[in-house]
Amino acid sequence: MIAPSAYLLLSAILFGIGVVGVVARKNVLIILMSVELMLNGVNVAFVAAGSYLGDAGGGVFAFMVMTVAAAEAAVGLALLIALYRLKETIDITELKVLKW
Amino acid sequence: MVNGILDYLWLVPALPLLGVVLNGAIALFAERPFLLADSHGGHGESSHGSSPRGTSPSASDAHSGSHSGSHHEAPAYRKLVAFIAPAVVGAAFVVALLCVLSLASRPADGRTFVQILFPWIQAGSLLVPAALQLDPLSSVMALVVTGVGFLIHVYSVGYMSHERAFARYFVFLNLFMFAMLILVLANNYLLMFVGWEGVGLCSYLLIGFWYEKQSASDAGKKAFVANRIGDFGVLLAMFLVFWTFGSLTYTEVFAKVPLLRESGVLTTGLATAITLLLFLGATGKSAQIPLYVWLPDAMEGPTPVSALIHAATMVTAGVYMVARSSALFLLAPDTMMVVAVIGAVTAIFSATIGICQTDIKRVLAYSTVSQLGYMFLACGVGAFTAAIFHLMTHAFFKALLFLGSGSVIHALSGEQDMQKMGGLRKYVPVTFATMFVATLAIAGIPGLSGFFSKDEILWQAFSSSLGSPVLWGLAALAAGITAFYMFRLVFLTFFGESRMDPEVEKHAHESPWTMTVPLTILAVLSVAGGWIGIPAVLGGSNLFEHWLAPVFHPVAAAGAAEGAVHHPAALEMWLMALSVAIALCGIGLAYFLYRVRTGKPAEIAKQWPTLYDVVYHKYYIDEFYDWAVIRRIVTFSNGLWEMFDALFIDGIVNGAADLVRAAGDRVRRLQGGVVGGYAFSLLAGAVLLVGYILYRSVVQ
Numbered sequence: 185m186i187a188p189s190a191y192l193l194l195s196a197i198l199f200g201i202g203v204v205g206v207v208a209r210k211n212v213l214i215i216l217m218s219v220e221l222m223l224n225g226v227n228v229a230f231v232a233a234g235s236y237l238g239d240a241g242g243g244v245f246a247f248m249v250m251t252v253a254a255a256e257a258a259v260g261l262a263l264l265i266a267l268y269r270l271k272e273t274i275d276i277t278e279l280k281v282l283k284w
Numbered sequence: 285m286v287n288g289i290l291d292y293l294w295l296v297p298a299l300p301l302l303g304v305v306l307n308g309a310i311a312l313f314a315e316r317p318f319l320l321a322d323s324h325g326g327h328g329e330s331s332h333g334s335s336p337r338g339t340s341p342s343a344s345d346a347h348s349g350s351h352s353g354s355h356h357e358a359p360a361y362r363k364l365v366a367f368i369a370p371a372v373v374g375a376a377f378v379v380a381l382l383c384v385l386s387l388a389s390r391p392a393d394g395r396t397f398v399q400i401l402f403p404w405i406q407a408g409s410l411l412v413p414a415a416l417q418l419d420p421l422s423s424v425m426a427l428v429v430t431g432v433g434f435l436i437h438v439y440s441v442g443y444m445s446h447e448r449a450f451a452r453y454f455v456f457l458n459l460f461m462f463a464m465l466i467l468v469l470a471n472n473y474l475l476m477f478v479g480w481e482g483v484g485l486c487s488y489l490l491i492g493f494w495y496e497k498q499s500a501s502d503a504g505k506k507a508f509v510a511n512r513i514g515d516f517g518v519l520l521a522m523f524l525v526f527w528t529f530g531s532l533t534y535t536e537v538f539a540k541v542p543l544l545r546e547s548g549v550l551t552t553g554l555a556t557a558i559t560l561l562l563f564l565g566a567t568g569k570s571a572q573i574p575l576y577v578w579l580p581d582a583m584e585g586p587t588p589v590s591a592l593i594h595a596a597t598m599v600t601a602g603v604y605m606v607a608r609s610s611a612l613f614l615l616a617p618d619t620m621m622v623v624a625v626i627g628a629v630t631a632i633f634s635a636t637i638g639i640c641q642t643d644i645k646r647v648l649a650y651s652t653v654s655q656l657g658y659m660f661l662a663c664g665v666g667a668f669t670a671a672i673f674h675l676m677t678h679a680f681f682k683a684l685l686f687l688g689s690g691s692v693i694h695a696l697s698g699e700q701d702m703q704k705m706g707g708l709r710k711y712v713p714v715t716f717a718t719m720f721v722a723t724l725a726i727a728g729i730p731g732l733s734g735f736f737s738k739d740e741i742l743w744q745a746f747s748s749s750l751g752s753p754v755l756w757g758l759a760a761l762a763a764g765i766t767a768f769y770m771f772r773l774v775f776l777t778f779f780g781e782s783r784m785d786p787e788v789e790k791h792a793h794e795s796p797w798t799m800t801v802p803l804t805i806l807a808v809l810s811v812a813g814g815w816i817g818i819p820a821v822l823g824g825s826n827l828f829e830h831w832l833a834p835v836f837h838p839v840a841a842a843g844a845a846e847g848a849v850h851h852p853a854a855l856e857m858w859l860m861a862l863s864v865a866i867a868l869c870g871i872g873l874a875y876f877l878y879r880v881r882t883g884k885p886a887e888i889a890k891q892w893p894t895l896y897d898v899v900y901h902k903y904y905i906d907e908f909y910d911w912a913v914i915r916r917i918v919t920f921s922n923g924l925w926e927m928f929d930a931l932f933i934d935g936i937v938n939g940a941a942d943l944v945r946a947a948g949d950r951v952r953r954l955q956g957g958v959v960g961g962y963a964f965s966l967l968a969g970a971v972l973l974v975g976y977i978l979y980r981s982v983v984q
Binding site: 203206207208210276277279280281282283 | 952955956957958959960963964967
């Protein structure tokens, strides 16, 4: 049996990679992927905790997060395509008109 | 129903209020659309029916075309208004009369009836009910107000028959009756003040009734502003009364006077302050020096309004208030002296102005100011009964004089200048006869109402412990001048050669019955109204004094009458004869100057041009006020505007805006538009939050 702390460590590593990706990368597509990574890091923690506590709620929440993530990916990619048609770039540092 | 008819006392003010509601509805829903449609349609006769605009520039009540009788398509609602407005006031008079008769059947010391309608203001120790009080004083006032008011309403139906805004006029007139009845019937100072302000509002609305004329709307504003100054005094006086007595109800306040006097709470200084402030209000409302200037200008209103508001009722409210507060005034000898001196000086001062005026209504206006001065003189020497007696008789003969002058103006298609009248006796016989009676009454010819009341005041001014021969002299001289200018008015208007425009003369006509009947009734009252107060020295029983004695006597006994010296009856007779002689001299002089040697007045004016000029221009008081007060206030206000408002207030407002802008300019740099930055701050925030929670859990 693998210790629960190992699952949580994996979860934290996945989440940390996602965070770094979101903050450091310029490509919007990569950023979206990083967000997925963060979400899945959390999923790992949910499933591990659910299994450890013998509670089905953890798995239920993981499915819930996946569903929302799928929807988010669909909307995010659609926005990305619209953005690319408008600006011909997906570099996030180029998209800074929203300021005063 | 223990009190019988007295339980219906509330109907007295309520009936005119009903008239306001009904006529108001008619004015809004019938007259207004009609007038609006009319002004768009622009039919030819509109300048005819509508009074002030056009035709003759000097005439404020133009009645051009009244003779032609061409009531072009008089709408049906006018008949309804012409019925409702006088009917409600007449009904109020009947109810008031029945109430007073019921009150009179009670024993003399039980003649105070209070009807509490509903609790009005309850705040801490301040309890003010909406309550009516009928006692001998308020019953005299209520009867005068409703009685004379009813006659003037009837007269107005005839006088305003060519007016387009017929319903609007009667709404204001009914509203005035309501406010005036609240004023006289209230049982506390605050409710009285509601009526006090109400009549001020109606006065403003009716003076400026022909608001399209600049001078009329200016006169309305002047009256309102002058009254505000006085109202400020009344307000302060009410604060002091409440502070001292803990109540504003008449009966409670006056009942506490002896107690507080003994315990030293109510010092003479405090009583002087309260009464002087009340008197300031009275000088505004009753047009005394220094606030009298609005009343002559108020003649811009329709003539029945001048008769009702600016002669018979509203302007006497100040006298009523002083008489009502007599218990307080008698405690303040300094105030009494101020009241007496201001009354006497006003009486003679405005009488002299009346000599040189040529506008018939302005002569009467100055005469009113002068007669009000008499009433205050009477109050000032402690003769409150005489003041109220003169108030009543004056209401009769002065209302009659104004209505008569209105009838003359009506006959002459709006002409008000006496220099363009003359010889009117044969054109308007009823008006002439009634006005002549009123003139005899105001001049103080024995047997008529004015004689008894004026002589009572003169005698009190001489004999009362607060009076003096100087005050008597001033008042007697003013009486002589009054007789002079009133007969000047009559001679210039009704006697001699006609100086009318031939065109106007052709149309000169007697007024319709709705106008002559009130004139006749008032003439009877001007003769007989004084008979209820014939003094003992002339073999009368002075019913009037006995009637008012319960209101004034307890206080008068404690105050002025105490030190009264008993003068022999012969002295009273001699003084009476002397004052009659002075009046006859005035009449004789007027006869000599305006009937015998008609060129003489112009010669005199030429001989002393400066004197004539000063009197003709009303001693330049208006100009002086303009220079001394109004300009100063305007300059001061301009200073405040430029210094305080523009620099200080605007500085605060603009400074606040500048501060926010400067802060925003710095803070906006945080919002760079780069998404990575936002994401980083989000992360930093989350890290800090989680770090804090971990730290807390570790520390615990």
